Amino acid sequence: MKNKKKLWRNWAVFVAAMVVVFLLGILVSSITERKMEAKYSYTPQTEINKLEPRNEEWGKNFPREYQSYYKTADTTFKSKYNGGAMIDMLDVDPRLVVLWAGYGFAKDYNQGRGHVYAIEDLRNTLRTGAPTGPDDGPMPSTCWTCKSPDVPRYIEENGVIDYYSGKWSSKGAEMVNPIGCANCHDEKTMNLTITQPALIEAFQRQGKDITKASHNEMRSLTCAQCHSEYYFNKKLPGKEGVPYLVFPWDEGMTLEDMEEYYDNVKHVDWVHKLSKAPMLKAQHPGYEVHQQGIHGKRGVSCADCHMPYKTEGGQKFTDHHIQSPLNNVANSCQVCHREETDELIRNVFDNQDKIIHNRDKLEELLVRAHVEAKQCWDLGATEEQMKDILHGIRIGQWRWDYAAASHGGSFHAPVETGRVIARGIDITQETRIKLAKLLIKLGFEGEVDYPDISTKAKAQEFIGLPVEKLKAEKERFLKELAPKWDEEAEKRESAY
Numbered sequence: 001m002k003n004k005k006k007l008w009r010n011w012a013v014f015v016a017a018m019v020v021v022f023l024l025g026i027l028v029s030s031i032t033e034r035k036m037e038a039k040y041s042y043t044p045q046t047e048i049n050k051l052e053p054r055n056e057e058w059g060k061n062f063p064r065e066y067q068s069y070y071k072t073a074d075t076t077f078k079s080k081y082n083g084g085a086m087i088d089m090l091d092v093d094p095r096l097v098v099l100w101a102g103y104g105f106a107k108d109y110n111q112g113r114g115h116v117y118a119i120e121d122l123r124n125t126l127r128t129g130a131p132t133g134p135d136d137g138p139m140p141s142t143c144w145t146c147k148s149p150d151v152p153r154y155i156e157e158n159g160v161i162d163y164y165s166g167k168w169s170s171k172g173a174e175m176v177n178p179i180g181c182a183n184c185h186d187e188k189t190m191n192l193t194i195t196q197p198a199l200i201e202a203f204q205r206q207g208k209d210i211t212k213a214s215h216n217e218m219r220s221l222t223c224a225q226c227h228s229e230y231y232f233n234k235k236l237p238g239k240e241g242v243p244y245l246v247f248p249w250d251e252g253m254t255l256e257d258m259e260e261y262y263d264n265v266k267h268v269d270w271v272h273k274l275s276k277a278p279m280l281k282a283q284h285p286g287y288e289v290h291q292q293g294i295h296g297k298r299g300v301s302c303a304d305c306h307m308p309y310k311t312e313g314g315q316k317f318t319d320h321h322i323q324s325p326l327n328n329v330a331n332s333c334q335v336c337h338r339e340e341t342d343e344l345i346r347n348v349f350d351n352q353d354k355i356i357h358n359r360d361k362l363e364e365l366l367v368r369a370h371v372e373a374k375q376c377w378d379l380g381a382t383e384e385q386m387k388d389i390l391h392g393i394r395i396g397q398w399r400w401d402y403a404a405a406s407h408g409g410s411f412h413a414p415v416e417t418g419r420v421i422a423r424g425i426d427i428t429q430e431t432r433i434k435l436a437k438l439l440i441k442l443g444f445e446g447e448v449d450y451p452d453i454s455t456k457a458k459a460q461e462f463i464g465l466p467v468e469k470l471k472a473e474k475e476r477f478l479k480e481l482a483p484k485w486d487e488e489a490e491k492r493e494s495a496y
Contacts, residue, residue, distance in 0.1 A: 044061050045060040045061050046060045046061060048061065048187040048188075049187065050156070050187055051149070051152050051153045051156050051182050051187070051195075052149075052153075052181075052182055052187055053148065053149040053150045053153045053176075053177040053180070053182055054177055054493065055069065055149070055177060055178075055180035055181055058180070058181040058182075058185075058187075062181075062190075064312060064315070064317050065181075065317060065318065065320045066181075066320075068310075068319050068320040068321045069115075069116070069180065069181075069320035069321065069322075070116060071114075071321035071323075072114030072115045072116045072117075072320075072321060072322055072323065073114055073116045073117070074114070074321075075113055075114070077323065077324065077327045079324060079326050079327075080349050080352065081352055081356065082111050083324070084113065084114060084323070084324075084327075085111075085113065086110050086111060086112075086113050086121070087110065087111035088109075088110055088111075088456070089109045089110060089111055090106075090108070090109050090456045090459075090460075091455075091456045093363070094453050094454065094455055094456045094458065094459040095363045095364065095367050095453060095459070096109060096363075097453065097456060097459035097460050097462075097463060097465075098274070098367045098370060098371075098451075098453055098459055098462065098463060099363065099366055099367065099370070099397060099400075099401075100281075101272055101273035101274050101370070101463040101465075102270055102271060102272055102273030102274075102463075103269070103270045103272075103279070103281060104126075104127040104129075104139070105127065105281070106460065106463060106465060107126040107127055107465065107467065107470060108125050108126035108127050109127075110125065114322070114323070115178060115179040115180075115322055116178050116179075117178065118146075118147040118148065118178040118179045119147055119148060119175060119176060119177070119178050120178075122143070122144070122147050123172075123478060123482065124474075124478070126467075126470050126471065126474055127139065128143065128168050128169075128474075129168075129470070129473075129474070138167045138168040138169045139167070139168045140164070140166070140167060140168060140232065140243040141163065141164065141165065141166045141167060141168055141170055141171040142163075142164050142232055142243045142244075142245050143168050144168065144171055144175045145196070145198075145226075145245055146179070146196075146225070146226035147175060147178070147179060148175045148176070148177050148178060148179060148180075148183075149177055149179070149180045149181065149182035149183045149195075150174055150175045150176060150177050151163070151175065151183075151195075152182060152183065152195035152196075153182070154171070154174050154175075155197070160197050161239060161242060164242050164243055164244055164245065165242055169477075169481060172481060172482075172485040173484065173485040173486075173488035173489055173492075174489070174492075176485070176486070176489040176493075182195070183195055183222075183225070184222040184225075192215070192218040192219065192221075192222050193222075194210055194218075194221060194222065194225060195225070196225035196226070197245070198225075198230060198245040198246060198247050199221065199224060199225050199228070199247060201246070201247075202246075202247035202249045202250075205249075205250055206249065206250070216299060216301055217301075219301035219302065219303040219304070220287065220290070220296075220301040220302045220303070221287075223286075223287065223302040223303070223306075224287035224302075226284075227284055227285075227286035227287050227302075227407065228247055228283075228284070228285060228286065228287045228288060229247065229248060229258055229282060229283050229284070229285035229288060229402075230245055230246060230247050230248070230283050231245075231246055231248060231262075231267060231269065231283075232244065232245060232246070233245075233246045233265075233267075235265075248261040248262060248267075249261075251264075253288040253291060254288070254292070255398075255399065255402050255420055258285075258288075259280075259395065259398060262280055267280070268280075269281040272370060272393070273463055273464075274370045274371060274373065274374040274463065275369065275370040275373035275374055275377075275390065275393055276373070276377060276386070276390065277370075277373065277390040277391075277393040277394050277397075278390065278394055279393075279394055279397060279398075280394060280395075280397075280398045280401070281401060282398065282401035282402045282404070282405040282406075283405060284405050284406065284407050285402060285405065285406050286406055286407045286408060286409075286412070287302075288406075289402075289406040289408075289409045289412050289413050289416065289417065290302065290408075290412040290413065292412075292413040292416040293411075293412045293413030293414070293415075293416065294413075295412065296412065296413070300336075303318065304332070304335075305325040305332045305333070306322050306323065306324075306325060306332070307319055307320060307321075307322055308325075308328065308331040308332045308335065309331070310331060319331070326345055326348060329341045329344055329345065348411055351410050351411060351414040352410045352411070354410075354414075354418070355403070355409070355410035355414060355417055355418060355421065356410065358418065358421045358422065358425065359400065359403055359404060359421050361425060362396070362399070362400045362421055362424045362425050362428060363400060365396075365425065365428040365429060365432065366393070366396060366397050366400060366428055367450075367453070368432065368448075368450065369392075369393050369396070369428055369431055369432050369435065370393065371448060371450055371451070372432065372435040372436075372439065372448050373386065373389060373390070373393065373435060375439065375444065375448050376389075376435065376438055376439060376442060379439070379442040379443065379444055380442065381438060381442060385438055385441075386438075388434060389431055389434050389435055389438065392427055392428070392430060392431030392434065393428070393431055395427055396424050396427040396428035396431060397424075397428075398424075399420050399421065399423055399424030399427070400421065400424050402420055403417050403420050403421050403424075
């Protein structure tokens with residue numbers, strides 16, 4: 001009996017020792033791997049030129065980052081709302097056509113694809129127009145700003161005023177490389193850097209030096225170069241007439257702060273074709289909204305979720321497959337959160353459902369307000385009678401657009417986004433009460449007839465948009481110019 005107990009103890013000690021040895025082996029292996037990562041250095045395969053726009057040149061020295069970046073060409077991921085494929089948002093939601101009547105987005109608005117498609121998609125959108133006249137002419141060259149590393153190269157060679165000047169087509173042969181390495185990295189040190197003048201200038205006007213930003217802050221600020229609210233200021237002293245790109249952060253970064261800024265400078269993006277309201281168009285205030293949310297306030301950077309670290313062959317690097325965290329939950333969300341993948345995704349969808357439900361309601365109210373305002377004008381309303389009403393439409397739609405254009409606002413800051421939409425509903429309802437009273441005063445009886453805008457085509461016909469003509473002109477424009485752009489670009493790049 002004693003021998004059996006002794007034998008059992010010996011086996012127990014042996015098994016325990018093996019477990020300890022196994023765990024120690026894992027620990028030593030991990031320590032060794034980390035030390036190898038710390039000692040890792042690379043031998044450059046090629047010297048990278050200053051502001052080198054060709055991503056493939058950077059890829060010779062950084063193949064892992066380069067190869068992961070080109071995964072942004074993958075359009076197969078689909079979430080509950082949007083995804084990696086191009087989606088015609090006007091077809092999905094025809095009310096947008098009426099909300100943007102008189103503005104380029106009513107012509108064409110597609111959900112963006114990955115960064116690798118930046119040049120291709122900008123060339124093809126109807127918003128850039130074709131050179132047929134003042135109404136349908138191309139947008140300013142400033143529109144290239146967030147589409148290519150050729151932009152900082154061109155600014156370095158020719159100056160920012162020259163870059164901002166001229167029409168979109170005037171720089172077509174210069175902008176050929178899609179968003180890439182030189183937009184965010186210094187070619188000598190590989191440190192994150194800011195190449196977008198508007199962001200640097202926005203910091204300067206606030207008395208801040210962007211070069212003093214921490215590395216963690218830079219992991220968001222490089223994204224903020226483009227994923228922020230902006231407008232084109234043609235009234236800057238000494239730069240009159242030049243559509244100079246400006247971030248409206250002088251009063252702060254909240255919706256109300258930027259609204260105050262726009263009101264102070266009397267900025268109007270366009271006058272609405274139906275209501276004649278002086279409108280504001282939110283661009284994509286992703287950075288500002290992110291800063292209002294819990295992740296932004298806790299110092300979680302854009303890259304932490306959209307470009308998380310990964311390890312290959314014992315080497316740790318930043319995954320440049322810039323994408324939705326919902327397609328990479330293990331490396332993004334679950335680095336901090338311990339919930340299961342299905343639960344984390346369900347939490348995101350719950351927030352999106354609630355935000356989008358109220359956002360759609362605000363859309364409906366705004367469409368009605370525009371149509372009712374047009375009815376008032378048709379009945380002979382005066383500018384004085386319409387003044388407060390038009391201001392209400394302006395700031396009501398600004399809140400809707402801010403929430404809709406923030407690209408991820410329902411996740412980045414659901415409480416703030418919900419607050420903004422709720423206030424937009426209040427403002428628009430109050431405005432429609434004023435419209436109802438004015439309609440009665442103008443002798444109108446009954447209800448305003450609302451158009452059938454159940455499809456994109458019907459909505460565009462309602463606002464008088466000759467889409468087929470625009471498509472034909474754009475096709476001819478690209479057929480004539482695009483080959484010349486490509487030929488000039490090839491000559492320039494072969495001379496590097």
